[in-house]
Amino acid sequence: MSLKLKKGVNKQSAYNLRDPNLDYEAAHTLSIIVDNESGVLARVIGLFSGRGYNIDSLTVAEVDPDGHRSRITIVTTGTPKVINQIKAQLDRMVPVHEVIDLTLKGKAVQRELAIFKVVANGNQRVESLRLADVFRAKVVDSTLKSFTFELTGTSEKIDAFAELMAPLGLKEIARTGIVALLRGDNSN
């Protein structure tokens, strides 16, 4: 009863057998309160890489020095089932105290900070400054040939600004990734 396998059958992974249209994928912003201990970030991102989840954006910093707590903000994309798995897997880690799905929990303020270096002369230089004004970007450094802008806003706003700057001599961008909090007077 041998199997007649075609020669050259070479599927990449068993995961390909899953129905890709089972559910639609969506981006979720997760806010994770963790103990600020050594290795905690490695644990969290290790979970994502080890289990094959996506990280679209990641920020982390200590937010409660007395309690040694940090807030990790992760934007991840997946089907509702995958997102639920990610939350449950995060929640059972020992240094994780709270996992808040800001996308499900209601409206959240989501902001990113970016720094742009634009090198240009003449009209292009003037135009970049004009557009920066429209976007309420701040000039944080300048030479006779360049501007360095600081811009805060939603990721879409930063994307839009980057797109406009591209033909005007945009050389470099640094972005922080998203930080977010729920709107309203409720804390998590």
Add this chain to the structure above:
Amino acid sequence: MTQANKITGAEIVIKALIDQGVDTVFGYPGGAILPIYDELFQQKKIKHILVRHEQAATHAAEGYARSTGKIGVVFVTSGPGATNSVTGLTDALMDSVPIVVISGQVPTFMIGNDAFQEADTVGITRPCTKHNWLVKDTNKLAETIHKAFEVAGTGRPGPVLVDIPKDVQFASGLYTKKNEIKKNLIKKEPSIDLNMLDEAISRLELAERPIIYSGGGVINSGQSAVNSLRNLVAGTNFPITSTLMGLGSYPASGKNWLGMLGMHGTYEANMSMHDCDFMLCIGARFDDRITGRIDAFSPNSYKVHLDIDPSSINKNITVDAPLIGDVSQILSVLIGRWKERGSKVNKKKLSAWWKSINNWKGVQSLGYENSSSVIKPQYAVQRLEELTKSYNRFVSTEVGQHQMWAAQFMGFEEPNRWMTSGGLGTMGYGFPASIGIQIAHPTSLVINVAGEASWLMNMQELGTAVQYRLPVKQFILNNERLGMVRQWQELLHGERYSHSWSDALPDFVKLAEAYGIRGIRCEDPAMLDDNIREMIDYPGPVIFDCLVEKHENCFPMIPSGKAHNEMILGEQTEENSISDDGAVLV
């Protein structure tokens, strides 16, 4: 605090272990853990078992933990000692076994310098432990060890590791008692969702074709969970099947027992899972060995899932009623409320359901063709079962065909009697596990049902068994093959047997003699009973070399990518070939 209150880090380790009630440690010394071994030498409360390889220490600790319900403890040194423990840690993580590994580390001021025997132990073991710690301050050592035990033993149990640099072991610090540490570590368990529970109960009452599917979580939850499960089965008269990890939670002699389910489970168990209209999953996780093809898994059932780990819910199979919490608690509430409502079941439909189940039983899916000239492996396990079941007996296994035959043909009446590597499938698990079990149960009959290939992976532990006079019985089904690999190559890879035979095998009887223990070789079915009795009666370790049929396949089998109702029952079934899609699955 005065200097007088301070003790060395090494003393703190031993004191903390004693405080935790530890009486046995499995381990292997080395440079970076010498201060702890020095303290170990100077006390009498903790017994140390010197293994011959650190992997074996972790499996022995697993065997110890699973056969007692206590936490297994391991000492290893830095570098290779720690890396050798990785397989055991991963095995314990997959099978939810509580073990605490204490590893030595190079001194703090040398960490990161590629020092001799340095490895990033917490980095390496991060994904294979429930949690791990690198302790850099002797004052925090006691607290960390107590936390480690708490994490390992609570919730869904699992392995933890505490990495202790050598200078932290030498330095002095303050000891913190077990009951003095802050209890903020363990997250509160959610309260039981009573609406969901009531919905599940009303489905249970109306169920026409119910099945209870239990797993290792019932055993981990403890004796009260086991009792509740048995009461529920007795009260409802529902059929019950268990995973490989769950064997023993319901007695194999019980009248509602369908045998194990899954890839090599019985026909009646798998058909019942497929055709049921109500499934009560208790402490199991819908593993791929259980479900077969996901989209054809039990298509028409209302599924209730009891589990302590929220990440097990809807991971592989989407369920209708998830109930998160400790199995024993939920089960007792469930049974209480069901009784309050009048202990109702759909009796009429249930008896029709049992009729179908009994028809499936009639297929006798575990049947095999016996022989008078060569020992069939199934027959060997059957005779072993028959001749040892009346003993106070513990069984461990390696991984492969023999493991499945042991699960199929041996019956377990009580939990914690069956130790096997389920999730990770670690060849080499069984021998060291049998050592850990025998240490915990010195007067019991401990048998490791093995295949010769698996057994060779940790055969160095013969030294440990002899040194501690552990009468472990190594029952090796020797087919001179990697039997399960061979079976898959026959069924899936055009009978091209790529590297799946055991060449250059030792003479197991002479090997036993070299260690001064008993070796028994048996190749005649007529001699099998006498030889097994000789093995049982010999008051020391035995290597039983049971030469069996070399090309026997393990059936029944759900081929990869197939559903429960597409089982292969034996060699004669031709129509169930495995599809290309199935062939990529493991």
